[in-house]
Amino acid sequence: MTKILITGGTGFIGxxxxxxxVSQNYKVTLLARHPETVGKLGLESVHVLGSLSExxxxxxxxxxxxxxxxxxxxxxxxxARKQLIRDSRINLxxxxxxxxxxxxxxxxxxxxxxxxxxxxxxxxxxxTELSVVKADFSQQLCADWELAAKNAEQLGVRVCLIRTGxxxxxxxxxxxxxxxxQLGLGGRLGDGTQWMSWIHLHDWISIAERMITDxxxxxxxxxxxPYPVTNATFTKVLAKTLKRPALLPVxxxxxxxxxxxxxxxxxGSQRVLPERLQAQGFSFKYTDLATxxxxxxxx
Numbered sequence: 117m118t119k120i121l122i123t124g125g126t127g128f129i130g131x132x133x134x135x136x137x138v139s140q141n142y143k144v145t146l147l148a149r150h151p152e153t154v155g156k157l158g159l160e161s162v163h164v165l166g167s168l169s170e171x172x173x174x175x176x177x178x179x180x181x182x183x184x185x186x187x188x189x190x191x192x193x194x195x196a197r198k199q200l201i202r203d204s205r206i207n208l209x210x211x212x213x214x215x216x217x218x219x220x221x222x223x224x225x226x227x228x229x230x231x232x233x234x235x236x237x238x239x240x241x242x243x244t245e246l247s248v249v250k251a252d253f254s255q256q257l258c259a260d261w262e263l264a265a266k267n268a269e270q271l272g273v274r275v276c277l278i279r280t281g282x283x284x285x286x287x288x289x290x291x292x293x294x295x296x297x298q299l300g301l302g303g304r305l306g307d308g309t310q311w312m313s314w315i316h317l318h319d320w321i322s323i324a325e326r327m328i329t330d331x332x333x334x335x336x337x338x339x340x341x342p343y344p345v346t347n348a349t350f351t352k353v354l355a356k357t358l359k360r361p362a363l364l365p366v367x368x369x370x371x372x373x374x375x376x377x378x379x380x381x382x383x384g385s386q387r388v389l390p391e392r393l394q395a396q397g398f399s400f401k402y403t404d405l406a407t408x409x410x411x412x413x414x415x
Contacts, residue, residue, distance in 0.1 A: 118328075119176060123147040123208065124183030124229070128287040129280075129320060131157045133181070136321050138162060145177070147184070168211055173218045179328055180216070182228040182265065184208050189289065193253070193378045202257055205229075209264040216268055223273055227327050228265035230279045232313055232340060234258035237384035240311070244391035245279075245336050253377065254384075262336065274334050276327045278320075281340035281388060284408055285317030286415065293354070300360045306368035308348030310385035313340040316402035316411070326398060338390045342403050347382075350405065357409040 120137055124130045125146035137144050138161055145163040148154060154164045165171065186204035191197050209228060216222060235243045236250030249255050262277050269275050284290050296302050320339050327333050345353070355362035371379040390398070402408040 117141065117143050118178050119143045119145070120179045120181060120328075121145045121147065121171075121177040121223075122181045122183065123212065124185060125159075125162075125181075126150065126153050126157060127183060128285070129283060129317065130181075130183045131159065132285065132317055133183075133321050133324055134159055134162060136325070140325075168208075168215055171215060173220050175219070176221050177223050179225045179227070180212065180223050181324065182209055182212055182226065185229065189292075189378070189381065192376050198253060202260070205257065205261045206264050209261060210267075213264065213268045213271075216271055216273060222271055224331075225274045225276065225328065226265060226268045227276045227278060227324060228262070230258045230262050230277050230336070232279050232281045232338065232386045232388045233381075233384075234262070234279050234336075235386050235388065237380060237386070239385050240387060243338075243386065243388045245338055246391075252380065252384075254381070274331065276333055277336040278323065278327070279336055279338050279340075279388075280320065281313035281315050281338070281344075281386070283317055283320055284314055284412055286412060288317075290412065294358075297354055297358050297360055297362065301364050302351060302355055302360065302362045303365035304348045304351045304362070305366050305371060306347070306383050308346060308351065308365070310347050310383055311344050311387035312347055312350050313338075313344040313386050313388040314350070314405065314408070315339055315341050316400075316408045319400050319402055322401070323393065323398065330396070333396065335392075337392050338388050339393075340388045340390050341400055341405075341408075342390060342394065343405070344387050344389075345405055353405050354409055357406065357413055 120142050125134045126148045147165050186200050233254030236252050236255040323339050351362050
């Protein structure tokens with residue numbers, strides 16, 4: 117039985133992935149900052165650890181999936197908050213690679229989280245995994261996070277970096293957006309021209325599963341659906357799905373005032389395509405935004 121260690125396994129993506137892997141008869145161990153929450157997520161069958169220090173060099177995992185990181189939207193980006201965001205991703209990844217170096221038997225694969233923030237705010241420019249980046253806080257965060265994970269390659273471990281877009285499912289950012297739209301208070305953000313590269317949670321999980329089984333996969337992959345949309349289009353489709361108007365746009369200046377530097381996450385634009393996944397024959401179940409949102413809302 118394949119043994120898998122997941123960091124960040126109680127988050128929005130991690131918990132859904134953990135449930136899927138358990139259902140496929142993988143033996144899953146979760147590293148969780150709050151182990152007491154695992155039972156509430158319906159993950160009673162997994163082994164739970166509170167810290168990396170509980171692992172020993174003799175533990176054997178064929179796959180390690182690294183999704184840990186402090187929530188990026190939960191608080192305004194003060195210098196202290198930005199440092200916490202970096203440390204929770206980069207420091208933990210460095211500690212994880214150091215643990216791999218001590219393991220008696222190395223894992224076959226490390227899947228490590230990243231995000232399309234890797235590319236920076238680039239307007240209408242279409243981006244693939246080989247695109248030139250534009251530096252800002254999010255870009256540097258993702259680049260350093262990926263670099264820390266890639267050090268595992270020197271230990272003979274296959275490394276896949278999963279650059280995640282806006283993940284749509286029952287939770288995450290969409291959960292925050294639903295209430296105002298359900299109340300008819302939704303609207304575009306800023307001028308609405310910024311691109312949103314989205315992916316359905318089902319497809320994200322399928323990408324991770326493919327990485328586990330397809331030994332030809334390595335390096336960075338954009339985890340985004342093939343057809344990104346502008347914020348204005350996303351707003352219209354979400355409102356139509358909920359059968360509500362979307363008449364209250366939020367001015368960019370107000371968002372900058374309320375959110376500070378963090379407003380770049382929703383006003384910035386990344387028009388990202390999953391070029392490498394498609395080149396390797398990955399088939400998305402959800403390529404149309406309306407179909408994806410309808411499935412989630414109806415469920």
